[in-house]
Amino acid sequence: MRVVLTQALATALWGCDPFNATFDEVEDAQYYEAQELIATEPPRGELVVMDWNIKFGGARIDFWFDCHGDRVLMDEDEVLENMEGLATKIRQVDPDVLLMQEIDIDSKRVAYVDQVQWLLDNTELNYAVFASQWRAHHVPTDGIGRVNMGNAILSKYPIRDAQRIAMPQISTNDALTNYFYLKRHILTSIVEVPEYGDLHVLNVHTDAFAQDGTKELQIDLFKDELDRIDRAGGIFVAGGDLNTLPPGSAQQNGFPDSICESEDFQADDFRAEEDALSAYYEDYTPAIPLEDYQADNSPYFTHSTQGGTFWNRKLDYLFTNGTFVPGSGLTHQNASSGGMETMPLSDHAPITVRFALEER
Amino acid sequence: MMATRWMWMGVVAMLLMPALASAQDAGSAEVEASAEVEAERSGGDDADAEGRAFVGDTALLSEVGRWEVGLFGPLRYGLSEEMELAVHPLLFFVAPNAQLKVGHGQRGGWHVASTYQLTYPTPLLRLLAREGIGGILPSDRAVPHIVSLQGELRVTREMGAHLLSLGLGVQVAPRVGESQLVSIDLPFVYPRTAAMFGWATGIASVHMQGPIAGKLGYEADVRAFTYPGVDGAFAVEQGASLRFDASQGFMAQLGYRLSYAGYPFGTMFNIVPTLELAWGF
Numbered sequence: 001m002r003v004v005l006t007q008a009l010a011t012a013l014w015g016c017d018p019f020n021a022t023f024d025e026v027e028d029a030q031y032y033e034a035q036e037l038i039a040t041e042p043p044r045g046e047l048v049v050m051d052w053n054i055k056f057g058g059a060r061i062d063f064w065f066d067c068h069g070d071r072v073l074m075d076e077d078e079v080l081e082n083m084e085g086l087a088t089k090i091r092q093v094d095p096d097v098l099l100m101q102e103i104d105i106d107s108k109r110v111a112y113v114d115q116v117q118w119l120l121d122n123t124e125l126n127y128a129v130f131a132s133q134w135r136a137h138h139v140p141t142d143g144i145g146r147v148n149m150g151n152a153i154l155s156k157y158p159i160r161d162a163q164r165i166a167m168p169q170i171s172t173n174d175a176l177t178n179y180f181y182l183k184r185h186i187l188t189s190i191v192e193v194p195e196y197g198d199l200h201v202l203n204v205h206t207d208a209f210a211q212d213g214t215k216e217l218q219i220d221l222f223k224d225e226l227d228r229i230d231r232a233g234g235i236f237v238a239g240g241d242l243n244t245l246p247p248g249s250a251q252q253n254g255f256p257d258s259i260c261e262s263e264d265f266q267a268d269d270f271r272a273e274e275d276a277l278s279a280y281y282e283d284y285t286p287a288i289p290l291e292d293y294q295a296d297n298s299p300y301f302t303h304s305t306q307g308g309t310f311w312n313r314k315l316d317y318l319f320t321n322g323t324f325v326p327g328s329g330l331t332h333q334n335a336s337s338g339g340m341e342t343m344p345l346s347d348h349a350p351i352t353v354r355f356a357l358e359e360r
Numbered sequence: 361m362m363a364t365r366w367m368w369m370g371v372v373a374m375l376l377m378p379a380l381a382s383a384q385d386a387g388s389a390e391v392e393a394s395a396e397v398e399a400e401r402s403g404g405d406d407a408d409a410e411g412r413a414f415v416g417d418t419a420l421l422s423e424v425g426r427w428e429v430g431l432f433g434p435l436r437y438g439l440s441e442e443m444e445l446a447v448h449p450l451l452f453f454v455a456p457n458a459q460l461k462v463g464h465g466q467r468g469g470w471h472v473a474s475t476y477q478l479t480y481p482t483p484l485l486r487l488l489a490r491e492g493i494g495g496i497l498p499s500d501r502a503v504p505h506i507v508s509l510q511g512e513l514r515v516t517r518e519m520g521a522h523l524l525s526l527g528l529g530v531q532v533a534p535r536v537g538e539s540q541l542v543s544i545d546l547p548f549v550y551p552r553t554a555a556m557f558g559w560a561t562g563i564a565s566v567h568m569q570g571p572i573a574g575k576l577g578y579e580a581d582v583r584a585f586t587y588p589g590v591d592g593a594f595a596v597e598q599g600a601s602l603r604f605d606a607s608q609g610f611m612a613q614l615g616y617r618l619s620y621a622g623y624p625f626g627t628m629f630n631i632v633p634t635l636e637l638a639w640g641f
Contacts, residue, residue, distance in 0.1 A: 106540075137628075141492060142492060144498075
């Protein structure tokens, strides 16, 4: 009875969305352009594609949600210093297309720095689209306040038809919690590659803390969207932070940096989802071949929750139904694997691959 | 379940903030009974002291010995012909506060009064700085001792049965001790707490009220804030409501309040419904 009353009250109170926290099933994404566009040559046979979860420019600060610390907010100097680190790595890689997760555009915790615009203005990238994953005028928990975090696709070339496709939320949360909670989605777009044509680029960040099968459902929905484009004859590059391990991962739980005791923040036991990505590997081409990964997991790890613990699990992926240049997939773990240290920059390592622009 | 309860409390607190903030303005949501207007119209300071109920944002004072309390508004007491005392009971135990309104008689057809409000919001801010659900402020930032002082000059003129009031005031909020205070970037709250981050907030207001038909009346106001040197720098609020003066012992009011304000992230427009019930005895 109490739950019914709670949900009825939530519906009545939030019918008009007073905290601007809800989304339609399908919405147009938000478009960005660099303040000064940089003239780019048509690509010569391939595109460099990069994927990176940048932890909202929080670098290795121990935030409250990791259970390693209690930080909630950064000041502007901290944010800009951390963003400069991210931009240095991006400039070093010089990607043509960049998929990003956990990027903030209007959040108190990053001193309201619009990180999409900032990266466009401080790298060689010209265009971007953004879709919110967590948006509210004020989140009444842990002093978070105003937040607008999401996924973005940045590109040297123009982007069009960008949409935010909603995915289901965790079903075990009550209505009020879900109102303020993260709202996962697929960010889909078309990059207009000169002298090549349309390239579908899709970005996703699935649930980390779902215990009810929601993450697996989101992973399947993302695959459905890729299948739909594939059946229609489109060529895609897709990826993001799928928050699950590849099939055949040697370690699936008990990671040394997983110290959260709260049931709400258990994200690192993957034993029940060993085959979650099998269909991706069967149907499409990964940036990192599965056989390479299964032969030795560690060179491809992309995540650790604390700076003192080296990368110890792979959560980040790029796939295509076109062609990746064989052997071009790289996990930028440190100076010897990618050319510079990435551990201090985010709790995820970036991955890159070269996409072959074959004639169609 | 506990977490959900804290979440609800946080949300309700945020939803009530406009009303609480409005109440701190000492009665923009309150009205004056038509009997009081009649008494005013009959003229003179003597008439001011008779038949007056629910005196709000005007320069007029409550009757001597009269108590009034609002659902969200302050508890008022007519201390003397020239002084009225008010405290906000909902906030008093977490943000001790008091307001004194002093009447200065009439000048050229205008009733003149000044108000002086003192608030110690530190306990409330420290209560809101908590980990987990219900945390409006981060728990890792030190909240200093803050004393908010607000002074305002108000004048009121009768225009038939209607009352036009003008106000001009300033708020300062000196801090003592280490401060890592974080702003609450919400409409109605941010302008009223901006002085805690700068040196002063200037406040100007225009307020109008009067009868419509029988016991039904109206109230409308515009209030402007400026907080130079603080992110955002300004806020403009406009409210209007219908009020029902059942008697000198009870009043009900229903309306809306608009806000257009500058914040650290830019400007934002908001509208919220308002409700007030007040009792007098």
